[in-house]
Amino acid sequence: MSVIHRLSDLLINQIAAGEVVERPASVLKELMENALDAGAAALDIQLDQGGVRRIRVADDGCGMAADDLALALERHATSKIASLDDLEHVATMGFRGEALAAIAAVARTSITSRARGAAHALRIDAADRCVVPAALNHGTVVDVADLYFNTPARRKFLKSESTEFAHCADVFTRIALARPDVAFLLTHNGRVVHRLPAADAPRRVAALMGDDFIGEARAIDADAGALRLSGFASLPAYSRASRDAQYFFVNGRFVRDKLLTHAVRQAYADILHGNRHPAYMLTLDLDPAGVDVNVHPAKIEVRFRESRAIHQFVFHALARALAESGAAMAGRSGAHVRPGDAVGTAASAPAADGHVPGWPQRPPRQGLLAMEAAAGAYYGFVGKALPTDAPGQARADASRPSALAGAEPSSETATSLLQRDPSGTDSSRLQPVEGAVSGPPLGFALAQLHGIYILAQNAAGLVLVDMHAAHERILYEKLKTVLDGHPAVQRLLIPAVVALGAQDMAVAEECAETLAAMGFEVAPLGPGELAVRSVPALLANAPVPELIRHLLEDLRDHPVSEVVTARRNELLATMACHGAVRAHRSLTIPEMNSLLRDMEATERADQCNHGRPTWTQLDMATLDRFFMRGK
Numbered sequence: 001m002s003v004i005h006r007l008s009d010l011l012i013n014q015i016a017a018g019e020v021v022e023r024p025a026s027v028l029k030e031l032m033e034n035a036l037d038a039g040a041a042a043l044d045i046q047l048d049q050g051g052v053r054r055i056r057v058a059d060d061g062c063g064m065a066a067d068d069l070a071l072a073l074e075r076h077a078t079s080k081i082a083s084l085d086d087l088e089h090v091a092t093m094g095f096r097g098e099a100l101a102a103i104a105a106v107a108r109t110s111i112t113s114r115a116r117g118a119a120h121a122l123r124i125d126a127a128d129r130c131v132v133p134a135a136l137n138h139g140t141v142v143d144v145a146d147l148y149f150n151t152p153a154r155r156k157f158l159k160s161e162s163t164e165f166a167h168c169a170d171v172f173t174r175i176a177l178a179r180p181d182v183a184f185l186l187t188h189n190g191r192v193v194h195r196l197p198a199a200d201a202p203r204r205v206a207a208l209m210g211d212d213f214i215g216e217a218r219a220i221d222a223d224a225g226a227l228r229l230s231g232f233a234s235l236p237a238y239s240r241a242s243r244d245a246q247y248f249f250v251n252g253r254f255v256r257d258k259l260l261t262h263a264v265r266q267a268y269a270d271i272l273h274g275n276r277h278p279a280y281m282l283t284l285d286l287d288p289a290g291v292d293v294n295v296h297p298a299k300i301e302v303r304f305r306e307s308r309a310i311h312q313f314v315f316h317a318l319a320r321a322l323a324e325s326g327a328a329m330a331g332r333s334g335a336h337v338r339p340g341d342a343v344g345t346a347a348s349a350p351a352a353d354g355h356v357p358g359w360p361q362r363p364p365r366q367g368l369l370a371m372e373a374a375a376g377a378y379y380g381f382v383g384k385a386l387p388t389d390a391p392g393q394a395r396a397d398a399s400r401p402s403a404l405a406g407a408e409p410s411s412e413t414a415t416s417l418l419q420r421d422p423s424g425t426d427s428s429r430l431q432p433v434e435g436a437v438s439g440p441p442l443g444f445a446l447a448q449l450h451g452i453y454i455l456a457q458n459a460a461g462l463v464l465v466d467m468h469a470a471h472e473r474i475l476y477e478k479l480k481t482v483l484d485g486h487p488a489v490q491r492l493l494i495p496a497v498v499a500l501g502a503q504d505m506a507v508a509e510e511c512a513e514t515l516a517a518m519g520f521e522v523a524p525l526g527p528g529e530l531a532v533r534s535v536p537a538l539l540a541n542a543p544v545p546e547l548i549r550h551l552l553e554d555l556r557d558h559p560v561s562e563v564v565t566a567r568r569n570e571l572l573a574t575m576a577c578h579g580a581v582r583a584h585r586s587l588t589i590p591e592m593n594s595l596l597r598d599m600e601a602t603e604r605a606d607q608c609n610h611g612r613p614t615w616t617q618l619d620m621a622t623l624d625r626f627f628m629r630g631k
């Protein structure tokens with residue numbers, strides 16, 4: 001007697017269901033995807049008891065005719081592909097012809113459908129497979145009740161109603177995010193949870209991820225050949241403690257992909273603290289032939305044919321968008337606008353003319369004039385207090401203020417200025433900045449506050465800068481650039497002597513070459529004493545012993561080979577932190593202005609290396625609100 005026997009169809013389907021139907025949320029996903037594949041413009045979803053009791057998805061798609069209705073519940077029956085070639089180019093969500101069969105094997109399932117042009121609707125019950133006439137205007141209704149009613153072992157693995165509902169809501173959110181063009185209604189236990197009309201992407205994203213996310217996000221839209229990356233990615237200030245707001249879609253399909261996640265993390269690596277997570281909604285579109293979607297039972301993983309190229313593209317597109325600092329964007333129209341925000345990074349400094357062509361090389365004359373007048377007048381007022389050797393020194397003579405703006409002095413400017421200020425000498429009064437629509441995005445320094453903040457005036461109003469954080473970022477970015485080549489070094493006239501423990505001495509000797517490549521020439525002087533003969537020129541003013549000790553700490557537990565590559569940025573961050581101006585060091589106005597100019601020219605200048613903001617804007621409207629002006 002043979003011991004091998006064929007499994008029944010029901011059992012086969014129940015086994016298959018183990019892979020496809022993990023919980024109510026997986027049923028919901030399959031039904032929603034089927035509706036979208038059928039070309040639906042609106043989906044009406046009803047859940048009861050977390051989807052365990054009932055999941056009902058109604059759509060207004062193409063519907064099914066009588067023969068198809070019976071086949072839809074069969075395993076390996078699909079209308080979506082017919083050949084291997086189709087599979088390799090598949091553009092629909094479904095293609096296996098497996099979902100409905102699997103669902104019908106583990107829940108009480110019925111389908112009511114009306115094909116376009118059909119005289120009436122039909123209904124099939126999975127239990128008896130009888131097709132009977134039914135009432136339905138158009139589209140399809142799939143009703144799935146009592147999940148796992150016939151497989152009690154699986155039923156035991158279901159979690160509480162609220163947990164199962166939360167999973168369903170996740171699935172709903174992912175699909176609704178991917179398809180803003182489709183209207184969705186989600187009700188749970190008779191209560192409406194989401195009512196989403198068809199919309200454009202920003203509106204849909206705002207509805208599901210929050211207005212504050214959209215307000216704090218960079219819009220991404222990049223393409224390279226047939227590759228396109230679009231969506232929204234949060235700026236570091238909006239980072240989160242968890243990964244719960246991260247959505248990546250490939251050709252409209254939500255995926256969890258290591259390669260893509262890695263590319264995103266890498267794009268944020270420089271601007272986000274390690275234990276903070278960005279929020280994003282990103283869509284990668286590519287030729288379906290370039291991605292294999294048939295690698296995971298729930299199709300949540302994909303495999304790219306050219307994975308390296310995809311990684312590079314996603315990383316660069318995202319990093320570029322994030323690096324474009326708000327300071328650089330402040331003058332551009334529509335850039336990073338957050339209406340209604342009281343205090344916002346770069347938010348409220350839009351130039352009235354929409355853009356600042358080529359600033360700072362060729363500033364628009366009209367706008368600059370007003371800014372210069374303000375700056376010049378101010379410097380005229382305080383200039384006497386400044387040390388005479390300070391570069392960019394301001395003068396009471398307002399005819400040469402352009403040195404401050406980094407622009408060529410022009411006689412036209414001087415003449416107009418004099419005309420505008422007939423007294424010529426009364427420069428203690430700030431010129432009105434009416435019509436001042438441009439000038440440097442971060443404006444001109446006014447003063448230093450408690451040795452920590454720089455106050456500056458730009459076209460939009462008041463700018464506040466955390467000077468240490470800003471300087472740290474600037475140094476970090478500069479160090480990254482110079483250390484790629486041969487960094488300029490500053491030889492110390494008298495070597496700095498650093499007292500070290502035995503372990504650090506050993507590390508210093510071991511890593512002497514690495515340190516030299518970074519601009520530090522070190523040599524042991526005697527037991528426990530290290531001489532530092534040179535430092536990178538950028539860090540000429542840094543406190544050497546402290547800096548060296550921290551660097552050696554960074555180097556300590558890591559093999560030399562790793563240091564140069566993986567931990568390099570960490571070392572640079574340590575260097576930048578020590579090299580940056582300390583709080584309570586008083587800066588001159590020219591020093592502050594040069595810091596502002598450096599910020600404008602630095603990528604990612606909006607955040608320090610730890611992801612904290614470096615500056616913020618208080619625009620005139622906000623200030624007016626404080627004082628109820630114009631009310």
Ligand SMILES: Nc1ncnc2c1ncn2[C@@H]1O[C@H](COP(=O)(O)OP(=O)(O)OP(=O)(O)O)[C@@H](O)[C@H]1O
Binds near residue numbers: 080096
């Ligand atoms: N809402 C719907 N409207 C119209 N046709 C549908 C709908 N749902 C399912 N169908 C039809 O039933 C077939 C079987 O659906 P099923 O979900 O089992 O498989 P599939 O979508 O083809 O592939 P997959 O198993 O990958 O989801 C589909 O190919 C489609 O023709």
Ligand SMILES: [Mg+2]
Binds near residue numbers: 034093094099
């Ligand atoms: Mg399907």
